[in-house]
Amino acid sequence: xxxxxxxxxxxxxxxxxxxxxxxxxxxxxxxxxxxxxxxxxxxxxxxxxxxxxxxxxxxxxxxxxxxxxxxxxxxxxxxxxxxxxxxxxxxxxxxxxxxxxxxxxxxxxxxxxxxxxxxxxxxxxxxxxxxxxxxxxxxxxxxxxxxxxxxxxxxxxxxxxxxxxxxxxxxxxxxxxxxxxxxxxxxxxxxxxxxxxxxxxxxxxxxxxxxxxxxxxxxxxxxxxxxxxxxxxxxxxxxxxxxxxxxxxxxxxxxxxxxxxxxxxxxxxxxxxxxxxxxxxxxxxxxxxxxxxxxxxxxxxxxxxxxxxxxxxxxxxxxxxxxxxxxxxxxxxxxxxxxxxxxxxxxxxxxxxxxxxxxxxxxxxxxxxxxxxxxxxxxxxxxxxxxxxxxxxxxxxxxxxxxxxxxxxxxxxxxxxxxxxxxxxxxxxxxxxxxxxxxxxxxxxxxxxxxxxxxxxxxxxxxxxxxxxxxxxxx
Numbered sequence: 337x338x339x340x341x342x343x344x345x346x347x348x349x350x351x352x353x354x355x356x357x358x359x360x361x362x363x364x365x366x367x368x369x370x371x372x373x374x375x376x377x378x379x380x381x382x383x384x385x386x387x388x389x390x391x392x393x394x395x396x397x398x399x400x401x402x403x404x405x406x407x408x409x410x411x412x413x414x415x416x417x418x419x420x421x422x423x424x425x426x427x428x429x430x431x432x433x434x435x436x437x438x439x440x441x442x443x444x445x446x447x448x449x450x451x452x453x454x455x456x457x458x459x460x461x462x463x464x465x466x467x468x469x470x471x472x473x474x475x476x477x478x479x480x481x482x483x484x485x486x487x488x489x490x491x492x493x494x495x496x497x498x499x500x501x502x503x504x505x506x507x508x509x510x511x512x513x514x515x516x517x518x519x520x521x522x523x524x525x526x527x528x529x530x531x532x533x534x535x536x537x538x539x540x541x542x543x544x545x546x547x548x549x550x551x552x553x554x555x556x557x558x559x560x561x562x563x564x565x566x567x568x569x570x571x572x573x574x575x576x577x578x579x580x581x582x583x584x585x586x587x588x589x590x591x592x593x594x595x596x597x598x599x600x601x602x603x604x605x606x607x608x609x610x611x612x613x614x615x616x617x618x619x620x621x622x623x624x625x626x627x628x629x630x631x632x633x634x635x636x637x638x639x640x641x642x643x644x645x646x647x648x649x650x651x652x653x654x655x656x657x658x659x660x661x662x663x664x665x666x667x668x669x670x671x672x673x674x675x676x677x678x679x680x681x682x683x684x685x686x687x688x689x690x691x692x693x694x695x696x697x698x699x700x701x702x703x704x705x706x707x708x709x710x711x712x713x714x715x716x717x718x719x720x721x722x723x724x725x726x727x728x729x730x731x732x733x734x735x736x737x738x739x740x741x742x743x744x745x746x747x748x749x750x751x752x753x754x755x756x757x758x759x760x761x762x763x764x765x766x767x768x769x770x771x772x773x774x775x776x777x778x779x780x781x782x783x784x785x786x787x788x789x790x791x792x793x794x795x796x797x798x799x800x801x802x803x804x805x806x807x808x809x810x811x
Contacts, residue, residue, distance in 0.1 A: 411532075411581070414588070417604035419522055419811045422591065426518045427511070429596035436510045443496075443503035450496035453489060454482040454657075470671040472679070480661030480686070491649035498642035502635055509631035516802040518594045519809060520795055525591060525606035526811065527791035528584040531784060535577040538780045542570040608811035610790040614737045615797060619730050622804040626722040630805035636718040640711040647704040654695050661686040725803040733796040740793045743786040 417425075427433065456479055463474035549566045552558045588603040595604075627633060663684050670677035794811065801807055 411584070411605070414603060414605040416607040417591075419519075419606070419608050419809075422522055422595070422604070422606070423515065423518065425595045426514065430514060430518075430594055431596045433511065433514055434596075436507055439503045439507060440500075443500040447493065447496040447500050450492045451489060454484065456481045457661075459663075470673075472667040472670040472677055474665055474667050476663060476665040478661055478663030478686075480659055483658045483660060485657060486652040486655040488649070488652045488655075491645060491652045494645040495642060495649055498638050498645050501638040502642055505631050505635035505638055509635060512631050512802060512805060512807075514594075515807055516798050518591075519798045521587060521590045521594060522606050522608070522811065523610065523791055523794040523798070525584070525587045526608055526610050526794075527787055528580065528587050529606070530610070530787040530790070532577070532580045532584055534780065534783045534787065535573070535580045539570070539573040539577050541779075542566075542573040546570045610787075610794050610811065612811065614741075614793075615733075617730065617733075617800070619727070622726050622730065622800070622806075623723050625806060626726045626804045627719045630722050633715070633718045633722050633805075636711070636715040640708070640715050643704070643708040643711040647701075647708050650700050650704040654692065654701070656690040656692045659686075659688040661688075722803070722805075726800070729796065729800040729803040733793070733800045736789065736793040736796040740786070740789040743782070743789050 459476075459478045459480070461474070461476040463476075465471040465473065546563070546566045546569070549558060549563045553560065553563050588605065591606070592598065592603050597603075663686065665682040665684075667677075667680055667682070669679040798809060801809055
């Protein structure tokens with residue numbers, strides 16, 4: 337329906353352009369001024385074009401008004417959702433976050449798997465005389481177990497435990513960024529609603545100006561050109577309103593995606609306010625909080641601990657394992673006439689130790705060491721980045737608060753009254769149409785700038801709390 341409205345507005349503008357051209361063609365040229373006219377005057381072609389254009393214009397305008405009213409009526413029927421409810425639904429139903437949460441059970445399973453010890457090995461055998469010399473038959477059985485030295489299982493569990501803590505911190509960091517992204521979309525929704533309301537008022541003022549000019553034309557005070565200009569102004573205001581409606585619809589769709597919802601009837605209209613009292617923060621406290629406890633810094637810190645545990649595990653793995661085995665053998669009686677033997681049993685113990693010649697290759701140890709060094713540098717970079725982001729976000733929020741307060745204290749004062757005075761002056765011929773149009777656009781731009789400043793202040797607050805790793809926002 338938004339596309340239809342845009343097409344209708346474009347068609348109306350085209351009609352007005354043709355009508356303006358025809359009105360200009362209707363005027364007599366200077367070379368014919370002062371010449372006598374005939375007593376019977378036929379309607380000029382330009383006037384006929386204007387009349388036809390005005391008829392088409394009325395038809396298109398009536399349809400455009402109906403389409404726009406239907407769209408705005410649909411918007412009022414959309415259910416509302418508060419910021420708290422929206423964020424709770426995001427944490428509960430967001431599909432990306434649901435997928436990210438599975439990293440925790442995966443890491444826990446890795447920790448459980450790290451506690452596995454080597455399995456014992458059972459062996460058995462049978463040996464018979466294939467030369468047919470009536471020698472004894474041997475039946476053997478044994479079991480062997482590899483004994484890990486240097487606490488290899490313990491170091492492996494330390495690595496898995498730190499990996500689990502890294503996964504937990506990364507999930508918290510994912511939620512930190514998800515909250516900020518979802519909150520920004522909610523703020524965009526509130527801002528779009530303010531823009532839509534302002535542009536609706538802007539359209540109403542344009543209609544009022546158009547009607548004033550039409551009334552003056554009927555009284556013969558102004559010509560057709562002024563009416564056409566104010567009509568173009570009204571159509572431009574209508575197109576801006578339609579664009580604002582489309583922008584709001586796209587924002588509502590983005591909110592639905594964050595809530596994990598799809599299909600028609602799954603959109604919600606944000607309910608809240610951007611005109612809240614400014615917050616007061618301690619920059620030093622925010623920096624300290626971000627450097628010490630922000631989730632991505634915590635993840636980098638646990639990554640360093642994991643690298644250290646992995647280095648210790650690599651060194652432990654270089655100590656060879658000892659394999660201990662026990663075997664039992666039964667030999668049957670030998671009936672060879674030259675060398676007969678009685679049946680007998682045997683039991684023996686085995687011990688095997690590998691010769692660690694592979695330890696001459698120090699590549700695994702060096703790699704683990706430099707991973708540890710790299711993790712230390714990444715932690716320092718994460719702490720520095722956290723501090724820089726907090727300071728930048730703090731400056732951004734401070735400037736945004738100043739800007740919005742300047743709008744509220746200075747620019748918004750009596751702006752509508754100034755426009756009303758200009759419009760009244762147009763009726764009394766104390767103001768020109770150009771002055772009224774300038775005042776009309778100026779008032780609209782002031783309010784749009786103020787709403788944009790409120791939106792920027794809200795987004796700056798979100799960025800500041802995201803950078804500091806805290807979250808206590810409500811709109």
